[in-house]
Amino acid sequence: MPSFSAVSWGDILSSDGKLTPAEREKAVAWINRKAPQLSCPSCGQRKFTLGENYLAPPVWYGGNMMLGGISYPMFFLVCDNCFHVMTYSAIASGVLVPSQPAPISETPEPNEKGEK
Numbered sequence: 336m337p338s339f340s341a342v343s344w345g346d347i348l349s350s351d352g353k354l355t356p357a358e359r360e361k362a363v364a365w366i367n368r369k370a371p372q373l374s375c376p377s378c379g380q381r382k383f384t385l386g387e388n389y390l391a392p393p394v395w396y397g398g399n400m401m402l403g404g405i406s407y408p409m410f411f412l413v414c415d416n417c418f419h420v421m422t423y424s425a426i427a428s429g430v431l432v433p434s435q436p437a438p439i440s441e442t443p444e445p446n447e448k449g450e451k
């Protein structure tokens with residue numbers, strides 16, 4: 336199995352969009368289950384750091400970049416030797432379970448007290 340270093344980059348990255356401790360455990364368990372022979376495709380060594388944050392690249396949309404729309408969150412591993420970055424789908428792997436968006440109502444909700 337690949338090994339994961341305890342290096343934390345949290346001090347140099349935003350606190351938004353971080354993997355929770357439970358999500359970090361799920362990511363490491365998922366890699367160990369799905370890719371037990373994982374080695375860096377660039378240098379071949381087998382020690383990685385799990386990134387603290389999710390990544391979501393801009394979506395290509397009709398020749399333009401769509402910002403503020405849908406996104407595809409990924410967790411990422413960085414090779415401890417050559418710093419090659421590998422990304423994995425956070426949703427498809429089950430590491431990140433998206434919250435259900437609130438239903439969009441086309442008519443305003445009536446005020447409970449009948450006030451206007």
Ligand SMILES: [Zn+2]
Nearest residue numbers: 375378414417
């Ligand atoms: Zn490497």
